[in-house]
Amino acid sequence: MAPARTGRRLNPEEDVVGxxxxxxxxxxxxxxxxxxxLAVVSTPSxxxxxxxxxxxxxxxxxxxxxxxxxxxxLDRVTVLAWLTFAAATGVSWLLVLDTGPGAGLVxxxxxxxxxxxxxxxxxLGEITWPRPDGPVRRATLRHRQARHVIGTGLAVxxxxxxxxxxxxxxxxxxxxxxxxxxxxxxxPAGSSSAGPYPGWHYAVPLxxxxxxxxxxxxxxxxxxxxxxxxxxxxxxxxxxxxxxxGARVLAGAQLVLGLTAAGVxxxxxxAVRSIGLTPSGAGGPSGGPLAAVGTVLALAxxxxxxxxAVVAVVALVRSGARVAAPATVRG
Amino acid sequence: xxxxxxxxxxxGVPAYEQIRTQVVAHVAAGRLQTGDRLPTIRAxxxxxxxxxxxxxxxxxxxxxxxVVLTRRRSGTVIADGAPVPVDAARAAAIAYARAAxxxxxxxxxxxxxxxxxxxx
Numbered sequence: 186m187a188p189a190r191t192g193r194r195l196n197p198e199e200d201v202v203g204x205x206x207x208x209x210x211x212x213x214x215x216x217x218x219x220x221x222x223l224a225v226v227s228t229p230s231x232x233x234x235x236x237x238x239x240x241x242x243x244x245x246x247x248x249x250x251x252x253x254x255x256x257x258x259l260d261r262v263t264v265l266a267w268l269t270f271a272a273a274t275g276v277s278w279l280l281v282l283d284t285g286p287g288a289g290l291v292x293x294x295x296x297x298x299x300x301x302x303x304x305x306x307x308x309l310g311e312i313t314w315p316r317p318d319g320p321v322r323r324a325t326l327r328h329r330q331a332r333h334v335i336g337t338g339l340a341v342x343x344x345x346x347x348x349x350x351x352x353x354x355x356x357x358x359x360x361x362x363x364x365x366x367x368x369x370x371x372x373p374a375g376s377s378s379a380g381p382y383p384g385w386h387y388a389v390p391l392x393x394x395x396x397x398x399x400x401x402x403x404x405x406x407x408x409x410x411x412x413x414x415x416x417x418x419x420x421x422x423x424x425x426x427x428x429x430x431g432a433r434v435l436a437g438a439q440l441v442l443g444l445t446a447a448g449v450x451x452x453x454x455x456a457v458r459s460i461g462l463t464p465s466g467a468g469g470p471s472g473g474p475l476a477a478v479g480t481v482l483a484l485a486x487x488x489x490x491x492x493x494a495v496v497a498v499v500a501l502v503r504s505g506a507r508v509a510a511p512a513t514v515r516g
Numbered sequence: 517x518x519x520x521x522x523x524x525x526x527x528g529v530p531a532y533e534q535i536r537t538q539v540v541a542h543v544a545a546g547r548l549q550t551g552d553r554l555p556t557i558r559a560x561x562x563x564x565x566x567x568x569x570x571x572x573x574x575x576x577x578x579x580x581x582x583v584v585l586t587r588r589r590s591g592t593v594i595a596d597g598a599p600v601p602v603d604a605a606r607a608a609a610i611a612y613a614r615a616a617x618x619x620x621x622x623x624x625x626x627x628x629x630x631x632x633x634x635x636x
Contacts, residue, residue, distance in 0.1 A: 320524065321522060321523070321524050322522070322563075322564040322565050322566070323520060323521065323522050323523075323563075323564075324520065324555070324564045325555075326518070326520065326539070326542065326548065326555065327555070328553040328559075329559060411559055413562045413563055420520070
Protein backbone atom coordinates (compact mmCIF):
# COMPACT_ATOMS: atom_id res chain seq x y z
CA MET A 186 0.00 0.00 0.00
CA ALA A 187 1.36 3.40 -0.89
CA PRO A 188 1.99 5.66 2.09
CA ALA A 189 -0.81 8.11 2.76
CA ARG A 190 0.03 11.73 2.08
CA THR A 191 -1.83 14.62 3.58
CA GLY A 192 -1.17 18.23 3.13
CA ARG A 193 -2.54 21.71 3.26
CA ARG A 194 -1.29 24.47 1.04
CA LEU A 195 -2.82 27.81 1.66
CA ASN A 196 -3.52 30.20 -1.12
CA PRO A 197 -0.76 32.81 -0.66
CA GLU A 198 -3.33 35.58 -0.81
CA GLU A 199 -5.43 33.86 1.81
CA ASP A 200 -2.38 33.52 3.99
CA VAL A 201 -0.83 36.96 3.70
CA VAL A 202 -3.94 39.07 3.66
CA GLY A 203 -5.26 37.09 6.56
CA UNK A 204 -8.90 38.10 6.46
CA UNK A 205 -9.96 41.38 8.02
CA UNK A 206 -7.74 41.58 11.11
CA UNK A 207 -4.46 42.49 9.40
CA UNK A 208 -5.80 45.62 7.63
CA UNK A 209 -7.15 46.77 10.99
CA UNK A 210 -3.81 46.18 12.71
CA UNK A 211 -1.97 48.01 9.91
CA UNK A 212 -4.40 50.94 10.17
CA UNK A 213 -3.99 51.20 13.96
CA UNK A 214 -0.20 50.99 13.55
CA UNK A 215 -0.09 53.77 10.97
CA UNK A 216 -2.39 55.99 13.06
CA UNK A 217 -0.14 55.46 16.12
CA UNK A 218 2.96 56.36 14.14
CA UNK A 219 1.23 59.37 12.58
CA UNK A 220 0.31 60.64 16.06
CA UNK A 221 3.92 60.08 17.23
CA UNK A 222 5.33 61.95 14.21
CA LEU A 223 2.94 64.86 14.82
CA ALA A 224 3.91 64.91 18.50
CA VAL A 225 7.59 64.96 17.54
CA VAL A 226 7.42 67.77 14.99
CA SER A 227 5.17 69.93 17.17
CA THR A 228 7.57 69.80 20.13
CA PRO A 229 7.87 73.36 21.47
CA SER A 230 11.13 75.24 21.07
CA UNK A 231 13.10 76.27 24.16
CA UNK A 232 13.68 79.94 24.75
CA UNK A 233 16.85 81.56 23.49
CA UNK A 234 19.46 82.32 26.14
CA UNK A 235 22.75 84.19 25.96
CA UNK A 236 26.08 83.00 27.23
CA UNK A 237 26.71 83.89 30.87
CA UNK A 238 30.03 85.59 30.25
CA UNK A 239 28.89 88.00 27.56
CA UNK A 240 31.06 86.36 24.88
CA UNK A 241 29.79 84.94 21.62
CA UNK A 242 29.25 81.54 23.14
CA UNK A 243 27.36 78.88 21.22
CA UNK A 244 23.66 79.12 21.97
CA UNK A 245 21.32 76.36 23.06
CA UNK A 246 19.72 74.45 20.26
CA UNK A 247 17.07 76.46 18.40
CA UNK A 248 18.53 79.64 19.87
CA UNK A 249 20.66 80.21 16.78
CA UNK A 250 18.93 80.66 13.40
CA UNK A 251 21.08 77.95 11.83
CA UNK A 252 20.03 75.56 14.59
CA UNK A 253 16.36 76.36 14.06
CA UNK A 254 16.87 75.69 10.35
CA UNK A 255 18.52 72.34 11.16
CA UNK A 256 15.64 71.32 13.44
CA UNK A 257 13.11 72.28 10.74
CA UNK A 258 15.05 70.23 8.21
CA LEU A 259 15.06 67.21 10.53
CA ASP A 260 11.30 67.49 11.13
CA ARG A 261 10.52 67.84 7.41
CA VAL A 262 12.60 64.76 6.63
CA THR A 263 10.83 62.83 9.41
CA VAL A 264 7.35 63.74 8.12
CA LEU A 265 8.31 63.01 4.50
CA ALA A 266 9.90 59.68 5.44
CA TRP A 267 6.81 58.49 7.35
CA LEU A 268 4.43 59.75 4.65
CA THR A 269 6.50 57.68 2.21
CA PHE A 270 6.23 54.74 4.62
CA ALA A 271 2.43 55.09 4.77
CA ALA A 272 2.00 55.59 1.02
CA ALA A 273 4.28 52.65 0.21
CA THR A 274 2.32 50.50 2.68
CA GLY A 275 -0.92 51.33 0.85
CA VAL A 276 0.58 50.71 -2.58
CA SER A 277 2.11 47.38 -1.52
CA TRP A 278 -1.24 46.34 -0.05
CA LEU A 279 -2.94 47.00 -3.39
CA LEU A 280 -0.15 45.14 -5.17
CA VAL A 281 -0.64 42.11 -2.94
CA LEU A 282 -4.40 42.14 -3.57
CA ASP A 283 -3.87 42.60 -7.29
CA THR A 284 -1.15 39.97 -7.74
CA GLY A 285 -2.14 36.41 -8.49
CA PRO A 286 0.19 33.49 -7.76
CA GLY A 287 3.15 35.63 -6.66
CA ALA A 288 1.25 37.51 -3.93
CA GLY A 289 3.06 35.68 -1.13
CA LEU A 290 6.47 36.82 -2.32
CA VAL A 291 5.22 40.38 -2.91
CA UNK A 292 3.81 40.48 0.63
CA UNK A 293 7.01 39.03 2.09
CA UNK A 294 9.17 41.65 0.38
CA UNK A 295 6.79 44.56 1.02
CA UNK A 296 8.23 45.65 4.43
CA UNK A 297 11.78 45.69 3.07
CA UNK A 298 10.70 47.65 -0.01
CA UNK A 299 8.83 50.14 2.19
CA UNK A 300 11.87 50.38 4.46
CA UNK A 301 14.18 50.99 1.53
CA UNK A 302 12.06 53.95 0.39
CA UNK A 303 11.89 55.24 3.98
CA UNK A 304 15.67 55.03 4.31
CA UNK A 305 16.23 56.66 0.90
CA UNK A 306 14.24 59.69 2.11
CA UNK A 307 16.48 59.86 5.20
CA UNK A 308 19.54 59.45 2.98
CA LEU A 309 18.38 62.40 0.88
CA GLY A 310 17.76 64.35 4.09
CA GLU A 311 21.32 63.76 5.28
CA ILE A 312 22.80 64.67 1.88
CA THR A 313 20.87 67.96 1.91
CA TRP A 314 21.60 68.72 5.60
CA PRO A 315 22.21 72.49 6.04
CA ARG A 316 25.87 73.36 5.70
CA PRO A 317 27.64 76.18 7.52
CA ASP A 318 27.54 79.31 5.39
CA GLY A 319 28.42 82.18 7.71
CA PRO A 320 31.75 84.02 7.71
CA VAL A 321 32.71 82.50 11.07
CA ARG A 322 32.72 78.70 11.28
CA ARG A 323 32.95 76.69 14.50
CA ALA A 324 33.70 73.05 15.17
CA THR A 325 34.63 70.83 18.05
CA LEU A 326 37.98 69.06 18.14
CA ARG A 327 36.43 66.02 19.77
CA HIS A 328 36.47 62.90 17.64
CA ARG A 329 32.89 61.90 16.94
CA GLN A 330 32.07 58.20 16.86
CA ALA A 331 28.99 56.21 16.00
CA ARG A 332 28.54 55.15 19.63
CA HIS A 333 28.12 58.83 20.61
CA VAL A 334 25.23 59.15 18.16
CA ILE A 335 23.40 55.83 18.06
CA GLY A 336 21.34 54.78 21.06
CA THR A 337 22.59 51.45 22.42
CA GLY A 338 19.18 50.02 23.32
CA LEU A 339 17.63 50.74 19.93
CA ALA A 340 20.70 49.46 18.07
CA VAL A 341 20.77 46.23 20.12
CA UNK A 342 17.04 45.68 19.53
CA UNK A 343 17.40 46.26 15.77
CA UNK A 344 20.43 43.94 15.70
CA UNK A 345 18.48 41.27 17.58
CA UNK A 346 15.59 41.51 15.12
CA UNK A 347 17.98 41.21 12.19
CA UNK A 348 19.68 38.20 13.75
CA UNK A 349 16.35 36.48 14.48
CA UNK A 350 15.19 37.13 10.93
CA UNK A 351 18.36 35.84 9.27
CA UNK A 352 18.59 32.80 11.58
CA UNK A 353 14.93 31.92 10.92
CA UNK A 354 15.31 32.28 7.16
CA UNK A 355 18.44 30.09 7.14
CA UNK A 356 16.70 27.47 9.27
CA UNK A 357 13.57 27.44 7.11
CA UNK A 358 15.66 27.46 3.94
CA UNK A 359 17.47 24.27 4.97
CA UNK A 360 14.36 22.50 6.30
CA UNK A 361 11.96 23.28 3.45
CA UNK A 362 10.98 20.90 0.66
CA UNK A 363 12.87 20.94 -2.62
CA UNK A 364 10.50 23.52 -4.14
CA UNK A 365 11.26 25.93 -1.30
CA UNK A 366 7.59 26.67 -0.63
CA UNK A 367 6.48 23.96 1.78
CA UNK A 368 7.67 21.81 4.67
CA UNK A 369 7.00 18.10 5.15
CA UNK A 370 6.99 15.46 7.87
CA UNK A 371 7.27 11.84 6.86
CA UNK A 372 6.71 8.60 8.75
CA PRO A 373 6.69 5.00 7.55
CA ALA A 374 2.99 4.96 6.83
CA GLY A 375 2.66 8.37 5.25
CA SER A 376 3.66 12.01 5.21
CA SER A 377 2.27 15.44 5.80
CA SER A 378 3.08 18.66 4.00
CA ALA A 379 2.13 22.28 4.63
CA GLY A 380 2.78 25.61 3.05
CA PRO A 381 3.47 28.35 2.39
CA TYR A 382 6.78 27.94 4.20
CA PRO A 383 9.74 30.30 3.80
CA GLY A 384 12.13 27.93 2.03
CA TRP A 385 14.75 29.21 -0.39
CA HIS A 386 12.04 30.38 -2.81
CA TYR A 387 11.14 33.06 -0.24
CA ALA A 388 14.29 33.09 1.90
CA VAL A 389 16.80 34.10 -0.80
CA PRO A 390 14.93 37.26 -1.89
CA LEU A 391 14.15 38.05 1.76
CA UNK A 392 17.80 37.70 2.79
CA UNK A 393 18.79 39.97 -0.10
CA UNK A 394 16.16 42.56 0.81
CA UNK A 395 17.18 42.43 4.48
CA UNK A 396 20.81 43.00 3.48
CA UNK A 397 19.76 46.08 1.49
CA UNK A 398 17.84 47.48 4.48
CA UNK A 399 20.74 46.82 6.88
CA UNK A 400 23.37 48.32 4.55
CA UNK A 401 21.21 51.36 3.83
CA UNK A 402 20.60 51.87 7.56
CA UNK A 403 24.36 51.72 8.19
CA UNK A 404 25.02 54.22 5.41
CA UNK A 405 22.43 56.71 6.68
CA UNK A 406 23.70 56.42 10.28
CA UNK A 407 27.26 57.00 9.03
CA UNK A 408 26.09 60.18 7.30
CA UNK A 409 24.39 61.26 10.54
CA UNK A 410 27.73 60.90 12.35
CA UNK A 411 29.69 62.71 9.63
CA UNK A 412 27.29 65.51 8.71
CA UNK A 413 28.19 69.14 9.37
CA UNK A 414 27.81 70.37 12.94
CA UNK A 415 25.00 72.85 13.56
CA UNK A 416 26.74 76.19 13.42
CA UNK A 417 26.36 78.20 16.60
CA UNK A 418 24.87 75.43 18.75
CA UNK A 419 26.36 73.86 21.86
CA UNK A 420 28.30 70.68 21.15
CA UNK A 421 25.87 68.76 23.38
CA UNK A 422 22.90 70.16 21.47
CA UNK A 423 24.46 69.19 18.17
CA UNK A 424 25.00 65.69 19.53
CA UNK A 425 21.38 65.60 20.73
CA UNK A 426 20.22 66.47 17.23
CA UNK A 427 22.38 63.69 15.79
CA UNK A 428 21.03 61.21 18.37
CA UNK A 429 17.53 62.29 17.45
CA UNK A 430 18.23 61.68 13.75
CA GLY A 431 19.79 58.29 14.54
CA ALA A 432 16.79 57.28 16.64
CA ARG A 433 14.32 58.27 13.91
CA VAL A 434 16.25 56.26 11.30
CA LEU A 435 16.52 53.23 13.58
CA ALA A 436 12.84 53.50 14.57
CA GLY A 437 11.84 52.86 10.96
CA ALA A 438 14.58 50.32 10.23
CA GLN A 439 13.75 48.16 13.25
CA LEU A 440 10.04 48.35 12.39
CA VAL A 441 10.79 47.01 8.91
CA LEU A 442 12.94 44.20 10.33
CA GLY A 443 10.32 43.49 12.99
CA LEU A 444 7.43 43.29 10.52
CA THR A 445 9.42 41.04 8.19
CA ALA A 446 10.43 38.78 11.08
CA ALA A 447 6.82 38.76 12.30
CA GLY A 448 5.54 37.60 8.93
CA VAL A 449 8.25 34.97 8.53
CA UNK A 450 7.67 33.56 12.02
CA UNK A 451 3.89 33.56 11.62
CA UNK A 452 4.03 31.71 8.29
CA UNK A 453 6.71 29.32 9.56
CA UNK A 454 4.82 28.61 12.77
CA UNK A 455 1.53 28.01 10.95
CA ALA A 456 3.11 25.50 8.55
CA VAL A 457 5.05 23.68 11.27
CA ARG A 458 1.96 23.53 13.49
CA SER A 459 -0.07 22.18 10.62
CA ILE A 460 2.26 19.23 9.90
CA GLY A 461 2.59 18.58 13.63
CA LEU A 462 -1.17 18.32 14.08
CA THR A 463 -1.67 15.95 11.14
CA PRO A 464 -2.75 12.57 12.53
CA SER A 465 -0.13 9.92 11.79
CA GLY A 466 -2.36 6.98 12.55
CA ALA A 467 -2.17 4.30 15.22
CA GLY A 468 1.45 3.57 16.21
CA GLY A 469 2.76 6.50 14.19
CA PRO A 470 5.15 9.12 15.63
CA SER A 471 3.63 11.91 17.65
CA GLY A 472 3.63 15.33 16.04
CA GLY A 473 2.90 17.02 19.37
CA PRO A 474 6.32 18.63 19.91
CA LEU A 475 6.34 19.93 16.35
CA ALA A 476 2.88 21.39 16.82
CA ALA A 477 4.03 23.05 20.06
CA VAL A 478 7.07 24.60 18.34
CA GLY A 479 4.83 25.79 15.52
CA THR A 480 2.38 27.37 17.97
CA VAL A 481 5.19 29.19 19.79
CA LEU A 482 6.61 30.51 16.51
CA ALA A 483 3.18 31.56 15.26
CA LEU A 484 2.57 33.49 18.49
CA ALA A 485 6.09 34.95 18.59
CA UNK A 486 5.63 36.53 15.14
CA UNK A 487 2.77 38.92 15.99
CA UNK A 488 4.35 39.61 19.41
CA UNK A 489 7.58 40.74 17.72
CA UNK A 490 5.68 42.83 15.18
CA UNK A 491 3.64 44.52 17.89
CA UNK A 492 6.74 45.16 20.03
CA UNK A 493 8.51 46.71 17.04
CA ALA A 494 5.57 49.03 16.47
CA VAL A 495 5.60 50.11 20.12
CA VAL A 496 9.38 50.61 20.00
CA ALA A 497 9.00 52.77 16.87
CA VAL A 498 6.41 55.01 18.52
CA VAL A 499 8.41 55.32 21.77
CA ALA A 500 11.66 56.04 19.88
CA LEU A 501 9.94 58.73 17.82
CA VAL A 502 8.43 60.45 20.85
CA ARG A 503 11.73 60.29 22.74
CA SER A 504 13.63 61.66 19.76
CA GLY A 505 11.36 64.71 19.84
CA ALA A 506 11.90 65.25 23.57
CA ARG A 507 15.67 64.92 23.09
CA VAL A 508 15.92 68.07 21.00
CA ALA A 509 13.25 70.01 22.90
CA ALA A 510 15.30 70.94 25.97
CA PRO A 511 18.47 73.06 25.83
CA ALA A 512 21.77 71.62 27.05
CA THR A 513 21.68 73.75 30.14
CA VAL A 514 18.72 71.85 31.56
CA ARG A 515 19.29 68.45 29.95
CA GLY A 516 20.61 65.72 32.19
CA UNK B 517 35.28 72.22 28.44
CA UNK B 518 36.00 70.60 25.10
CA UNK B 519 38.38 72.14 22.61
CA UNK B 520 36.69 74.08 19.85
CA UNK B 521 37.88 75.74 16.67
CA UNK B 522 36.67 79.01 15.24
CA UNK B 523 37.66 79.94 11.71
CA UNK B 524 36.95 83.45 10.46
CA UNK B 525 36.80 83.42 6.68
CA UNK B 526 36.96 87.22 6.52
CA UNK B 527 40.28 87.27 8.36
CA GLY B 528 43.48 87.89 6.44
CA VAL B 529 44.95 84.81 8.11
CA PRO B 530 44.49 81.69 5.93
CA ALA B 531 42.00 79.16 7.30
CA TYR B 532 44.62 76.40 7.58
CA GLU B 533 46.81 78.70 9.65
CA GLN B 534 43.91 79.57 11.97
CA ILE B 535 43.29 75.85 12.49
CA ARG B 536 46.98 75.16 13.12
CA THR B 537 47.45 77.96 15.64
CA GLN B 538 44.26 77.09 17.55
CA VAL B 539 45.20 73.43 17.85
CA VAL B 540 48.61 74.47 19.18
CA ALA B 541 46.88 76.86 21.59
CA HIS B 542 44.58 74.10 22.89
CA VAL B 543 47.59 71.83 23.42
CA ALA B 544 49.43 74.63 25.22
CA ALA B 545 46.41 75.29 27.45
CA GLY B 546 46.12 71.60 28.31
CA ARG B 547 42.69 71.20 26.74
CA LEU B 548 44.20 68.71 24.30
CA GLN B 549 46.53 66.16 25.82
CA THR B 550 48.83 63.43 24.59
CA GLY B 551 46.85 60.67 22.90
CA ASP B 552 43.68 62.74 22.41
CA ARG B 553 42.18 61.88 19.06
CA LEU B 554 41.31 64.69 16.68
CA PRO B 555 38.39 64.50 14.23
CA THR B 556 39.13 63.08 10.82
CA ILE B 557 40.08 65.56 8.10
CA ARG B 558 36.77 64.92 6.35
CA ALA B 559 34.67 65.35 9.50
CA UNK B 560 36.41 68.59 10.50
CA UNK B 561 36.20 69.96 6.96
CA UNK B 562 32.46 69.14 6.88
CA UNK B 563 31.86 70.79 10.26
CA UNK B 564 33.71 73.93 9.20
CA UNK B 565 32.32 73.97 5.66
CA UNK B 566 35.86 74.05 4.27
CA UNK B 567 37.63 72.03 1.59
CA UNK B 568 39.27 68.88 3.00
CA UNK B 569 42.58 70.07 1.52
CA UNK B 570 42.54 73.10 3.84
CA UNK B 571 42.21 70.93 6.94
CA UNK B 572 44.71 68.43 5.54
CA UNK B 573 47.30 71.19 5.14
CA UNK B 574 46.81 72.31 8.76
CA UNK B 575 47.18 68.73 9.99
CA UNK B 576 50.28 68.23 7.81
CA UNK B 577 51.95 71.30 9.30
CA UNK B 578 50.99 70.21 12.81
CA UNK B 579 52.56 66.82 12.11
CA UNK B 580 55.74 68.42 10.79
CA UNK B 581 55.93 70.50 13.98
CA UNK B 582 55.57 67.36 16.10
CA VAL B 583 52.24 68.44 17.62
CA VAL B 584 50.20 65.57 16.18
CA LEU B 585 50.80 62.08 14.88
CA THR B 586 48.79 60.39 12.16
CA ARG B 587 48.40 56.66 12.51
CA ARG B 588 46.64 54.38 10.08
CA ARG B 589 44.39 52.80 12.71
CA SER B 590 43.80 55.48 15.32
CA GLY B 591 43.76 58.54 13.07
CA THR B 592 45.31 61.85 14.10
CA VAL B 593 46.28 62.10 17.77
CA ILE B 594 48.14 64.61 19.89
CA ALA B 595 51.79 63.53 19.92
CA ASP B 596 53.71 62.53 22.99
CA GLY B 597 56.04 65.38 23.86
CA ALA B 598 54.16 67.95 21.82
CA PRO B 599 55.85 71.30 22.43
CA VAL B 600 53.97 73.03 25.28
CA PRO B 601 54.98 75.94 27.50
CA VAL B 602 56.05 75.34 31.05
CA ASP B 603 53.32 75.21 33.67
CA ALA B 604 54.01 78.64 35.10
CA ALA B 605 53.67 80.33 31.71
CA ARG B 606 50.50 78.37 31.00
CA ALA B 607 48.98 79.40 34.31
CA ALA B 608 49.91 83.01 33.64
CA ALA B 609 48.33 82.83 30.18
CA ILE B 610 45.08 81.45 31.62
CA ALA B 611 45.03 84.15 34.28
CA TYR B 612 45.67 86.81 31.66
CA ALA B 613 42.88 85.49 29.42
CA ARG B 614 40.44 85.69 32.35
CA ALA B 615 41.58 89.21 33.20
CA ALA B 616 41.22 90.31 29.58
CA UNK B 617 37.68 88.93 29.42
CA UNK B 618 36.77 90.56 32.72
CA UNK B 619 38.01 93.85 31.28
CA UNK B 620 35.82 93.37 28.22
CA UNK B 621 38.71 93.13 25.76
CA UNK B 622 38.18 91.43 22.42
CA UNK B 623 40.45 88.49 21.57
CA UNK B 624 42.34 90.63 19.07
CA UNK B 625 42.88 93.47 21.57
CA UNK B 626 44.08 91.00 24.20
CA UNK B 627 46.52 89.45 21.73
CA UNK B 628 47.78 92.91 20.73
CA UNK B 629 48.69 93.55 24.37
CA UNK B 630 50.61 90.27 24.51
CA UNK B 631 52.43 91.05 21.26
CA UNK B 632 53.35 94.44 22.67
CA UNK B 633 54.65 92.86 25.86
CA UNK B 634 56.73 90.40 23.87
CA UNK B 635 58.44 93.32 22.10
CA UNK B 636 59.90 94.55 25.39
